[in-house]
Structure formats: C-alpha cells, structure tokens
Amino acid sequence: MSLTKQDIEHVAKLARLDLDETEIKKFTLQLGDILEYVEKLQEVKTGNTMPMLHSLDSGNILRSDKNTPSIDHTQIMKNAPEAQGEFFKVKKVIE
Amino acid sequence: MFKVSKATVLEITQAIKNREVTAEGVLDGFYENIALKDKEINAFIAITKDLAYQKAKEIDLKITNGEKVGKLAGVPIAIKDNINILDERMTCGSKILADFKSPYNATVIERLAAEDAIFIGKTNMDEFAMGSSCETSYFGPTKNPVNLEYIPGGSSGGSAAAVAADFAPVALGSDTGGSIRQPAALCGVYGLKPTYGAVSRYGLTAFASSLDQIGPFAKSAADTAFIFDIISGHDIKDSTSAELDFNISSELENFNIKGLKIGLPTKFFGEGLNREVKNTVLAKIEELKNKGAEIKELEMPHADYAIAAYYILAPSEASSNLSRFDGVKYGFRAENIKNLMEEYTKTRAEGFGDEVKRRIMIGTYALSSGYYDAYYLKAQKMRTLIKEDYDKAFEAVDVIITPTTPDTAFKLGEKTGAPLAMYLSDIYTISINLAGIPALSMPIGNDSKNLPIGMQIIAPHFQESRILGLASFMERML
Numbered sequence: 180m181s182l183t184k185q186d187i188e189h190v191a192k193l194a195r196l197d198l199d200e201t202e203i204k205k206f207t208l209q210l211g212d213i214l215e216y217v218e219k220l221q222e223v224k225t226g227n228t229m230p231m232l233h234s235l236d237s238g239n240i241l242r243s244d245k246n247t248p249s250i251d252h253t254q255i256m257k258n259a260p261e262a263q264g265e266f267f268k269v270k271k272v273i274e
Numbered sequence: 275m276f277k278v279s280k281a282t283v284l285e286i287t288q289a290i291k292n293r294e295v296t297a298e299g300v301l302d303g304f305y306e307n308i309a310l311k312d313k314e315i316n317a318f319i320a321i322t323k324d325l326a327y328q329k330a331k332e333i334d335l336k337i338t339n340g341e342k343v344g345k346l347a348g349v350p351i352a353i354k355d356n357i358n359i360l361d362e363r364m365t366c367g368s369k370i371l372a373d374f375k376s377p378y379n380a381t382v383i384e385r386l387a388a389e390d391a392i393f394i395g396k397t398n399m400d401e402f403a404m405g406s407s408c409e410t411s412y413f414g415p416t417k418n419p420v421n422l423e424y425i426p427g428g429s430s431g432g433s434a435a436a437v438a439a440d441f442a443p444v445a446l447g448s449d450t451g452g453s454i455r456q457p458a459a460l461c462g463v464y465g466l467k468p469t470y471g472a473v474s475r476y477g478l479t480a481f482a483s484s485l486d487q488i489g490p491f492a493k494s495a496a497d498t499a500f501i502f503d504i505i506s507g508h509d510i511k512d513s514t515s516a517e518l519d520f521n522i523s524s525e526l527e528n529f530n531i532k533g534l535k536i537g538l539p540t541k542f543f544g545e546g547l548n549r550e551v552k553n554t555v556l557a558k559i560e561e562l563k564n565k566g567a568e569i570k571e572l573e574m575p576h577a578d579y580a581i582a583a584y585y586i587l588a589p590s591e592a593s594s595n596l597s598r599f600d601g602v603k604y605g606f607r608a609e610n611i612k613n614l615m616e617e618y619t620k621t622r623a624e625g626f627g628d629e630v631k632r633r634i635m636i637g638t639y640a641l642s643s644g645y646y647d648a649y650y651l652k653a654q655k656m657r658t659l660i661k662e663d664y665d666k667a668f669e670a671v672d673v674i675i676t677p678t679t680p681d682t683a684f685k686l687g688e689k690t691g692a693p694l695a696m697y698l699s700d701i702y703t704i705s706i707n708l709a710g711i712p713a714l715s716m717p718i719g720n721d722s723k724n725l726p727i728g729m730q731i732i733a734p735h736f737q738e739s740r741i742l743g744l745a746s747f748m749e750r751m752l
Contacts, residue, residue: 220582
C-alpha cells in the first residue's frame with residue numbers, strides 16, 4: 180500500500196509531531212513498506228472471530244473503594260518543566 | 275576471599291549470612307567490574323551508588339546485630355530504565371525523559387526492597403522499549419559483552435549485558451514482543467517473560483499495555499525462579515494482575531522428564547532460521563528425547579501472521595500511551611515556542627527519536643478514522659486466532675520449544691536503516707506476547723563465531739514452574 184506525503188502530514192498532525200521535510204519523505208516510504216507487509220493479514224478470513232482485547236479471562240480485578248494516601252503533590256511538581264505555585268504553567272490556551 | 279563476579283544469588287546471600295563477605299564488599303566487587311568495563315559496554319544509563327551503599331550498610335548492620343534479613347539480602351540487581359525507583363532517574367532511553375526523576379516506586383521495586391535487594395543501577399534500553407538492538411537509545415548503544423562489535427539485543431539490552439558482563443548477578447527487564455528473551459539469547463543468559471498478569475506492571479512505563487510484562491534476567495534457572503517468586507503475585511495497583519501466589523523455586527526439583535510432551539512448531543524451524551541455531555536446538559531436543567520426553571510436531575497455522583498483527587497492535591497502544599509526553603507535566607520541553615500547540619508538536623518532535631516517532635505514526639494511522647476496521651480490528655481478530663493456535667497446541671503437549679531468535683547477534687549498525695528487517699528479528703518471540711503466555715530463553719551453546727544461542731521454552735498461562743523445572747533439569751542432567 181502506498182502512502183502520499185499528504186497522508187503522512189495528516190497523521191503527523193493527529194499525532195502532534197512536528198516532522199521536518201526529510202522525516203516526512205522517509206516516513207512516507209517506510210510506513211508504506213510496513214503497511215504493505217501487514218497487508219498479509221487480509222489473506223485470512225476472520226469473519227466471525229471475536230477480537231481479542233486481553234489475554235486473560237479474569238477481566239479487571241478491582242480494589243475496594245477505600246481512601247489511601249497517594250503520591251505527595253510536591254513530589255509530583257518536582258518534574259514540572261515550568262510551574263507557578265501549585266500549577267503547571269503552559270503557553271496561553273486562548274489567544 | 276569470596277569471589278563475587280560469577281556468584282549466583284544463592285551463593286551471595288549465603289556468603290553474606292555466613293559473614294564471609296559483607297553486603298558492602300559484594301557491592302564493591304560489582305562496582306569495580308562496572309568501573310572497569312562499562313565505559314565500553316554502556317549497559318547503564320545511571321548508577322545508583324548512594325541508594326545502593328545506603329542499603330548495603332543497613333543490611334550489614336542488621337546482620338551484625340543479629341536481626342532478620344530478607345531473602346535477597348545484599349544481592350545487587352540492575353533495573354531497566356523504564357521501571358520507577360523513587361527519587362532516581364528514569365529516562366526510558368529517551369531525550370524526552372532525560373532529566374526525569376521517579377516520584378514513586380514500582381511494585382516490583384517495593385517487593386525486591388522488602389527482601390533487601392540492592393539496586394545497583396538503571397540499565398540502557400531501546401527508546402521506550404521500541405527496538406531489538408539497544409541502538410535506539412538516546413544514550414548510545416549498549417555493546418554485547420561477548421563481542422563488542424555486536425549488538426546485545428533489545429529492548430532490554432542493558433539488563434542482559436549487565437548480567438552477561440558480571441555487573442550484577444540478576445536484572446529486571448520488560449518484554450512486549452521479545453524484549454527480555456531476545457537479548458537474553460544474544461548475550462547468553464536466562465530471561466523470563468512471565469504470563470501476562472503474573473507480575474504487576476505498576477510503575478513500569480507503558481509501551482503496549484496489553485502485551486507488557488516485567489521479568490528477570492539471571493545466570494541460572496534457579497535464580498530466575500527465585501526472582502520471579504519475589505516479584506510476582508497480585509497487586510491492588512494493577513487491575514490486570516492475577517490473584518495468584520507463586521512459589522516455583524520449591525517446585526523445581528519435582529520436575530519429571532519421563533513422558534513430558536514437547537511440541538515443535540514446524541514453522542519455527544523452517545526458512546530463515548540459521549543452520550547452527552537450528553542444529554543446536556534440535557540436538558538439545560534429541561537429548562531430552564533420550565531422557566524420556568515425547569516429541570510432537572505442531573502446525574500452528576497462524577504463526578506467519580504474528581508480526582503483522584503485532585506491528586498494528588503494539589504501535590496502536592503505544593501511540594495512545596505516549597500521548598502523555600507533551601512537555602506539560604514532566605520531561606523535556608522545547609524552547610522558542612509560540613503557542614500551546616507548538617509546545618506539544620515541537621516538544622515531541624525534538625524529544626522523541628526516530629523509531630518512537632515511526633511507531634507513533636504507524637499506530638496513529640491504524641487508529642485513524644476510516645482505517646480502524648481494516649487494521650486494528652483485523653489485527654485483534656488475528657490475535658484471537660494466534661491464541662487459539664496455542665490453546666489447541668497445549669491440548670496435545672506440555673511445553674513448546676523453539677529457537678529464541680532466527681540468528682545469533684548481528685553487528686552494530688547492520689539493521690538500523692531497515693526497520694522492517696529489524697522487526698523480523700523478533701519472529702519467534704512475538705506471538706507469545708499476543709497469546710499472553712510465559713516463555714523463557716535459556717543459553718544452550720555458541721555458534722562458530724562464539725556468539726550465544728538461545729532456546730525458548732513456552733508453557734500455558736501461569737505454568738512458569740513447568741518451564742523453569744525443565745530448564746533446571748537441563749542444567750543438571752544434560
């Protein structure tokens with residue numbers, strides 16, 4: 180399956196990746212190759228087969244709904260690229 | 275004097291308890307090896323010396339005072355750098371987390387610490403565990419300790435190399451499509467991918483959540499079982515962890531080879547398999563047959579589709595999991611940005627490496643509007659068929675044996691330009707993650723270039739004891 184430059188630009192936008200021209204060119208070819216390879220899945224009729232979401236039959240094992248201490252707020256904020264008081268700081272959202 | 279380098283976990287804990295050596299002395303020995311050889315091998319991204327010596331001193335004090343110590347008292351363990359250790363660096367081999375420090379401990383870390391294990395350092399890995407050669411790390415490739423011109427395998431290449439180079443007797447890695455077993459095979463050590471759900475994933479940075487499992491690297495079947503027993507079992511912080519307790523160390527001796535039914539999938543021994551690897555594995559199987567095992571050939575009709583299904587499913591899950599790296603709450607943030615959107619797109623463009631971007635792109639494409647049914651849903655249905663192949667096989671046999679890899683280690687740089695060729699090096703390991711079953715790679719010899727050959731033993735869900743029972747039998751009897 181061949182992809183166009185426009186396909187790659189569209190997907191990059193969805194993925195929030197600012198790719199440069201060299202990358203776009205390279206990924207157009209490489210993703211095309213990979214998609215061509217996975218195309219072989221179409222050889223197998225899978226009509227009524229149930230899709231597999233999970234390898235275990237047990238489903239989710241939930242803990243009881245009790246209050247327990249969680250990670251300290253200041254501990255979390257240590258990794259913030261930019262912070263103001265208790266908040267993460269980012270560029271203005273509404274121009 | 276007690277020689278630490280080649281010592282097993284059991285030998286170290288006994289020597290410490292008998293006061294032949296102190297925990298600090300053991301640590302000195304391993305750090306000496308690291309100082310001597312790791313500049314070249316590059317198995318570690320970070321050395322956790324302060325934490326390690328603090329713990330060693332605690333253990334030595336407990337022993338001096340005659341207090342009880344844990345089962346791993348004084349045993350150094352290397353930890354893959356996608357597992358959180360409180361207040362230590364965790365980079366996942368990526369620029370985007372180059373300065374990140376963990377705000378909490380992973381459950382496996384809590385469990386090892388409770389048994390007085392010592393964390394010696396964080397090991398190198400393919401960026402976000404995406405790769406099969408350890409070459410996609412932002413911190414440079416790890417080299418294979420057996421021969422420095424060769425790759426150690428990946429993604430847990432640093433952990434495999436650390437054990438092979440005597441930097442630690444045991445290590446933890448993670449395995450999404452072969453990332454423990456493939457480097458274990460290429461470096462000549464043991465590596466176990468447990469059943470999905472056997473080991474808590476809490477504190478493991480998610481790559482593909484329905485496939486990821488943490489597991490041990492070691493130099494013997496007994497050590498592998500010993501570490502597995504400690505890290506496994508239910509964890510309320512991981513809703514996919516099974517409500518089971520494991521104590522397989524005590525069961526290894528009960529293993530009986532007489533009448534054990536071993537399955538050989540013919541497709542795993544066909545085209546593309548290196549002749550020396552094939553012959554070495556088949557020779558081992560012949561020996562097992564002579565000891566009383568029954569050999570059966572298996573068809574596994576959907577085996578050829580595992581890689582195609584995996585390279586839809588794993589990148590799809592990854593594209594979703596990695597959306598959290600946006601420069602807002604932690605990690606690298608790009609400079610000179612104009613608005614919030616640029617903050618995301620430039621941070622991710624500058625912070626992620628080539629392979630990670632490629633997988634995010636594949637996953638985003640497969641999940642995008644109009645393609646979901648053709649790719650993601652189709653791959654999930656194939657996953658069912660692959661699991662059913664294994665279910666059916668295990669009605670007829672007790673274990674399945676295959677080579678771990680189609681070839682021994684390749685040279686650095688040999689496959690970096692060809693992503694698809696790199697993906698195909700995981701051809702024998704990937705379907706096991708899709709089915710969620712356990713598998714071990716154990717070293718069984720070397721090829722004519724003196725590079726290690728690994729053999730893979732696969733069992734049904736939660737039958738780790740059968741795998742390690744067989745591996746331990748082979749160590750003792752063959």
